[in-house]
Amino acid sequence: MTGGLAAEAPSARRAGQQTGSGAAVAALRSPLAGLGRLALYLALPAALVAAWQTAYELGYIRPILLPPPTKVAGAFVELAVSGDLFRHLGVSLLRVLEGFAIAVLIGLPLGIGIGLSRLLDRLTDLIIQLTKPIPPIAWIPLAILWFGIGEAGKVYIIFLGAIFPILVNTIDGIRQTDHRHVELARVLEVTRGRFIRQVVLPGALPNIMTGLRVGLMVAWICVVAAELIAASSGLGYLITDARQMSQTDQVLVGMITIGAMGKLLDVVLRAAERRLVTWKSTFSGR
């Protein structure tokens, strides 16, 4: 045991850093534990759903306030079979991806520029700090005046929600460039372009990825607000419409679908992050 540990000391040390230590963690990492890990992941949500259903069966919850899981599942199947759910989902997904894409296209270069340039930072800081706290929903009147009630206004609201996390995290990531690496680049007379490409951007990548993930999440948060603007489809519309009809079960279907889509896209971005940032060893809980 000790011999094996000594032989692979560097990798063992890294594994230790990544997962924390302790027998419980080690047990979770064994090949047999794949199923156990999945069970652990789902246990609490499953218990919550079971408690919810039980509370309904025992008559503690009025279904008009909170329909039971079975009823929500029924509404889900109904909306899925009719195809409405996927239509709404497709429309919202497109809006989210459009708003997010524009936020990335503007936020990423702008964030890199501000991170690198004191001048640009000084020029833009007050505008960013003042605009950032304004909730996207407050922009709706202006969005309608500027873009009308078509798609553009809705995408604009989502864009506003997504751009700030991307912008702020990108700036932070670039500002966190290790001064020791800056010194190294000076000693080696590395050109500015190469310094940015090989030192600054790779170092900022973990923060940038965090910004993208938070930005995408906020984009989903904003979809309901965006679809308050004269929408006739989309998950936000589904929720608003169902509320007016007092169809609480459909409201929940819309909510859960948004949650699931957010989770799904986050999984995609996380996977991308793991592929791009292989060199970083950080504490991931114990």
Place this chain on the structure above:
Amino acid sequence: MAASAAASAARADDLLVGPLSKTFTLKTGSVQALSDIRLDVPGGRFISIVGSSGCGKSTLLRIIAGLETSDGGAVTLGGRPVAGPGLDRGVIFQEHRLLPWLTVEQNIAFALKNLPKAEIARRVREHLELVGLDGFANAHPHQLSGGMAQRVAIARALVNRPRVLLLDEPFGALDALTRIQMQQEILRIWQAQRTTMVLVTHDIDEAIFLGDEVVVMSSRPGTIKTVLPVRLPRPRDRSSPDFITLRKDIHREFFTAAELPFAYEI
């Protein structure tokens, strides 16, 4: 003719420091870090600078590297004054400072520019061999031990063929056994390449083991107290009587105010 050519070639690598001083201005006032430092390093020599922490020895090295400026007084290399960092002076820091997202090979190539791809690959391979890491070209820094990572840093510092290599407590973060291995390694590299070396350390044994001369610094303000030549054949035996005598001499330099509080013997 040949002799004078050799002499001028030697002069071209001479490192002349000072006289210089350095004052840091802090919120609470100013601190004089270095005072009246003069140091002549003939090309090809190995100079060790020892001093307790805070004596300004790292500051001195950083001034030679061009990372800090002195209050006045120049550093010249081969007759040309040093203004800012340059590839004629390689630096090895206490931490390896490898870029974690680049492979070993890419980290070494990071120091090279304006060269054809084949030439870069050739030089990188040559220097990987020099530090004994031929099999690790594609490893990432986090897969290396501390000693291996520092070897890569040495290869990176040498790949541009600098005229002077500045070593700022390069093995201070390594364990005692690895440190001794690395000292032998740097000695081997110096004997193979004859690059001028300026080593800053707080390890007296390391200073004697490696240096042609040991420069002893005292603190507040940092001044050069004495320069002791090391006239021992290499590789040096740390337990030889001459080595031990020299170690005692240097030790005494640190504690001149009072007699040594106890007999210092190994």
